[in-house]
Amino acid sequence: MSFFSKIFGKKTAEENSSAVFVNPIHVEFHSHLIFGVDDGCEFIDQSIDLLKGFANLGMTKVITTPHVMSDFYKNSKENVYPLRDQIRKRLVEENIPIQFEAAAEYMIDDGFEKKILDGDMLTFGPEGKHILIELPFMTEPPNLSSCLFELQIAGYKPILAHPERYLYYANDKDKYHELKDRGILFQLNLLSGLGYYSKPVADAANYLVQKELIDLVGSDTHHIKHMQLLPEALQSKTFKKVCEAELLNNYL
Numbered sequence: 218m219s220f221f222s223k224i225f226g227k228k229t230a231e232e233n234s235s236a237v238f239v240n241p242i243h244v245e246f247h248s249h250l251i252f253g254v255d256d257g258c259e260f261i262d263q264s265i266d267l268l269k270g271f272a273n274l275g276m277t278k279v280i281t282t283p284h285v286m287s288d289f290y291k292n293s294k295e296n297v298y299p300l301r302d303q304i305r306k307r308l309v310e311e312n313i314p315i316q317f318e319a320a321a322e323y324m325i326d327d328g329f330e331k332k333i334l335d336g337d338m339l340t341f342g343p344e345g346k347h348i349l350i351e352l353p354f355m356t357e358p359p360n361l362s363s364c365l366f367e368l369q370i371a372g373y374k375p376i377l378a379h380p381e382r383y384l385y386y387a388n389d390k391d392k393y394h395e396l397k398d399r400g401i402l403f404q405l406n407l408l409s410g411l412g413y414y415s416k417p418v419a420d421a422a423n424y425l426v427q428k429e430l431i432d433l434v435g436s437d438t439h440h441i442k443h444m445q446l447l448p449e450a451l452q453s454k455t456f457k458k459v460c461e462a463e464l465l466n467n468y469l
């Protein structure tokens with residue numbers, strides 16, 4: 218430690234760069250671990266293996282988010298909570314120190330506005346008002362603006378999953394800023410910065426991180442391959458950079 222550091226208790230930039238980076242995130246909130254309900258885990262043993270992986274990465278709480286799509290994945294509290302409870306039971310039996318919650322990743326589609334009106338959404342966060350939403354990869358849905366408006370009027374706090382993966386925004390970056398100006402929270406996928414999805418997605422991820430537009434990070438883990446890549450992602454330059462901002466993960 219330098220003379221300056223000893224007096225002021227602060228590290229110089231040089232000392233910081235040589236220090237071992239410790240992941241400050243203990244809450245993981247985007248994954249597909251409820252078995253048999255979407256394109257994530259098929260069997261409970263896979264769910265348990267992935268949860269052991271999260272515990273090994275230092276996570277103390279995992280909020281998993283099965284897809285909800287009006288035509289394809291008609292998940293709701295009714296089928297998700299009993300499966301969550303089966304997984305919780307196994308976590309206790311196997312002494313895996315993870316607090317396990319279930320919410321959802323909602324696709325903004327034709328049926329989404331009705332879900333808002335019906336209420337009873339799979340939400341999370343300290344007030345139960347955070348909601349994870351996703352968009353189609355090819356084009357922005359025509360009802361996005363009205364859905365966001367209705368969510369916010371109803372008191373929800375929408376988090377947009379992996380904004381870097383929507384290349385129609387990456388190619389028109391003002392759109393990112395417009396969404397942020399509306400109070401939409403952005404969640405970066407941890408694997409995006411590694412180039413796992415594509416180079417344009419990695420570039421968009423770095424743009425969002427550099428512009429400090431990211432509020433939370435998530436793994437979007439569907440299967441073991443994602444888990445195997447997470448240690449590398451948690452030591453990547455992109456992750457270290459995004460952790461310079463105050464992320465909301467640990468607040469959830």
Ligand SMILES: [Fe+2]
Pocket residue numbers: 247248249322378437
């Ligand atoms: Fe996802």
